[in-house]
Amino acid sequence: MFRDYDIHTDLALEDKERFESDNVEISGVSVEEFVDEEREIRVTEVKILTENGAKSMKKPIGTYITMEMANLVLPDEEYHHEVAKELAKHIGGVLKLDKTDYTALVVGLGNRDVTPDALGPHTIECLNVTRHIVREYGKYAVEEKTQMVSAIAPGVMAQTGMESYEIIKGIVDTIEADVVFVVDALAARNTKRLNRTIQIADTGIHPGSGVGNHRNEISKETLGVPVIAIGVPTVVDAATIVRDTMENLVSSLDNNDKYEIMQDLIAPHLYGMFVTPKDIDESIDRIGATIAEGLNILFSQET
Amino acid sequence: MFRDYDIHTDLALEDKERFESDNVEISGVSVEEFVDEEREIRVTEVKILTENGAKSMKKPIGTYITMEMANLVLPDEEYHHEVAKELAKHIGGVLKLDKTDYTALVVGLGNRDVTPDALGPHTIECLNVTRHIVREYGKYAVEEKTQMVSAIAPGVMAQTGMESYEIIKGIVDTIEADVVFVVDALAARNTKRLNRTIQIADTGIHPGSGVGNHRNEISKETLGVPVIAIGVPTVVDAATIVRDTMENLVSSLDNNDKYEIMQDLIAPHLYGMFVTPKDIDESIDRIGATIAEGLNILFSQET
Amino acid sequence: MFRDYDIHTDLALEDKERFESDNVEISGVSVEEFVDEEREIRVTEVKILTENGAKSMKKPIGTYITMEMANLVLPDEEYHHEVAKELAKHIGGVLKLDKTDYTALVVGLGNRDVTPDALGPHTIECLNVTRHIVREYGKYAVEEKTQMVSAIAPGVMAQTGMESYEIIKGIVDTIEADVVFVVDALAARNTKRLNRTIQIADTGIHPGSGVGNHRNEISKETLGVPVIAIGVPTVVDAATIVRDTMENLVSSLDNNDKYEIMQDLIAPHLYGMFVTPKDIDESIDRIGATIAEGLNILFSQET
């Protein structure tokens, strides 16, 4: 779900890189990296451990796992199966529930009528929804064991007049969900990451700065149950790519001057615009199906 | 939203006709009819006044207004504007709120991926949703006065794992809705009615018999606020048309025999099938837009 | 693509059964049947060999292969892979080209906005289209060898104002296609067959009686290249199910009387209506993908 914020990134990985480029260690933030050479998946785990780290990263305390896969854009079915299994493993890793049988609500955020924002709704379409079957016939009614899985694509505020939070809140209470998974299209800073990265965060979704203001959060604080966010960057804010390109050019200028010059140069009509690849329709189809498969694997695991 | 019930009709008008054919007056039920000759709209108001009437009609106590318009299937834009105005008038007539400014939730029931069931979701797409704007800028922010209108198309149980009721309940509480409008595709008994009839009921939606069991109702009893149901028959159960045709044939037989013969003859695989016209895609587009226009008119009226 | 004909079946298998029920051998028609017990696929090959046979069957001379699979409606991915392989084998069997490298045009007939008619367009969406790549980079540019595959979903006459034939004819000439594959949703006589049967015919598509009148045919006669038709029954004409059910009832009557009685009983508004299952959206998705996979296998086979 694309928001009308200032230039920003939804990826903790990119926040971290911002600091790295200045050779700064960030206190309260730990970073670990694994590379699966064979499958060409690079996994980075960023843990924000303290309030200080949260302030630096402009993201709340929690664990952020990023899977980077250059091949995610390719139409290779086998590869997508492998990614789905890896995804199930990492989501399972951050999912800390004190029960083995649970009710899950999977939320597909975004606008199904805007291609790069349709990732969440498309994932929901590919998901094995089972709650109504388990309720009627028990948890072994479907071929293999399954959790009680329910799903909703609530739409965006321009369509509903409501914050996503307002729609989800009541559902979580009514169906007594034990955990919420939120699938969403993200904004990145760098077009190279588009449709090649999956971020898993145990912190939910925090519109805005992510620190302080809880209004409209989709998180444990507001819903009362753990919220796992699964996001894929599918767009870059148009103003971001202009700013970034220019930074190279004006890097010799004084920092304050630089900011002012760039603010002047970025035409105001660039805000509200986004950048996305031309083959975005195929990427959305493929990645949405892969995330759904990852969740399907997770939900049918014997625990 | 098509349900897997026995052969049935969602139209109070057709329940009434069932009795008329037997020349029976139904106690506890009043019927009034108006014909707008010029615009060729026939309006029937069925009021179920007593528990007795409710039992006979297999529908709860309340007011059911049916607008019948043979021309509703035609692509005549002017005519659809007239129908929208008439619809706004009748919905306004059954809407009894003790405040002039209210928050409305419009629910588009049904499966957007099954053409004749997509009426509700399509209506939502054409609706002027304003709650988020009024909250931010006040009720005269949009061109003319408007109520606070929010909307949701929750999807069907096979997609969500949840009853529509479970999804709506929490939203009504969270946004403090004063009234709920539910738009839904209905099943009729008679193919002649398909896409030519709009039913407005102040009783909400009652899956099943509509009497006694409140489970999964979308009604004042379960939501705590008035629920206006707006429905258009877009399908007939396949078994119904077989049964009805045969009734003509075997009308001379004893009633009990007749029932058994017919039960035997209707192949079991006919259940779960529906009948719908071949041009259903165009009808859904046109009628969904017309209902949305009717609601838009209602919500922007000075009161 | 559903046509406004009299009650009819598009399945040669059902024409054959019509005669069988009367215990009649049809001259000029041969029938062979194979059952794949393990995978529960029944394959029937009906060959219409003479003009006489064509008249009896109301279908042109040619080979009609029917795959019947009760499990085709199930969401079993492994099974659908098996069906795709079997399908590729049977299509390969009727495909008699005198070259090993060819240009194929796959046509997805039907209306994407009417769920049970969307099979053809949906198949096209799942197909590996390669002509533009092979033209630019050669036939080994894509991972494995491939034929030059192009595809079009022309829409229906109400959307285009043209017969499908008129749209396809020029394309076949312009791109010098060697063979045309037409994927289409069919009408069956029996609801038990819906979404469980795939018919392959080397005769193309013959709206109407299929004998004599070539107007609007999509066939070798009109296009100049072989036309393989791949069809799945997804609807039954509403009048058909009424007529069939009644036939059981009135089977004792004289044949001529029977016809008249039934014609009177079938209300005229039933024509233009179709019957289809409630879960048609999922079936269309699944079977369309399976047919596309069958074609993808066929087109990437080393020959």
Add this chain to the structure above:
Amino acid sequence: MFRDYDIHTDLALEDKERFESDNVEISGVSVEEFVDEEREIRVTEVKILTENGAKSMKKPIGTYITMEMANLVLPDEEYHHEVAKELAKHIGGVLKLDKTDYTALVVGLGNRDVTPDALGPHTIECLNVTRHIVREYGKYAVEEKTQMVSAIAPGVMAQTGMESYEIIKGIVDTIEADVVFVVDALAARNTKRLNRTIQIADTGIHPGSGVGNHRNEISKETLGVPVIAIGVPTVVDAATIVRDTMENLVSSLDNNDKYEIMQDLIAPHLYGMFVTPKDIDESIDRIGATIAEGLNILFSQET
């Protein structure tokens, strides 16, 4: 239909502005401007009269009419009716046919699965298609007089394996079309123009430079009948907005240096990306309907 060219504009108006900024008069090009103050529509007519002018403008000889309307993005139904009438007038102006009754083919270019590219297909959905009715019942069969209107949304090469030209060419011949109208989403240089401008050109569609190479043109040269192109800019190439912003910054540098610096700075992964507004889904719906209405008015005019 977005093409993978170098940074470019599809708008003659913007080519002209390029020169104006250098205060250069272009020989062989005439420009006239009208402003409809009341309806806030600015109409610019650029006529490229000579081969010289064509070379300067990188567009073929012909007439290019641009309607600029800041309010086109607003959901004002009345205003869109006015725009539709104005559009019908301007299209009628460039349409020079020597018959009063003609067969028109309207082609909706673009990918219906990528929101900003779906303008052409969406326009086709809103169009009154009449050829099949007129053929059967005569030209007064529909309410008012109508031309024979047919339509097709051929899809994009990644979906079909064919150039749009290859699909259209044969259809024009088969149905003996007298004129082709091509509706397409365009790329502009300036985000301020997006969804606010309609360009009408009597030159058809010229992928690439538009001069010399006729391969894949959709034009009178290749189809044999007049081709009127109707385009709306809905995206800007991502590289363009970076380049333009930087030009302001580096305007003091020598021209050759400038080009090289910028080429270096624009990251290669920006090519293949586009910029589009966040509310693109609503704009596409609204403008597609308006263009269809303009064509509907044109086709039903008494001549």
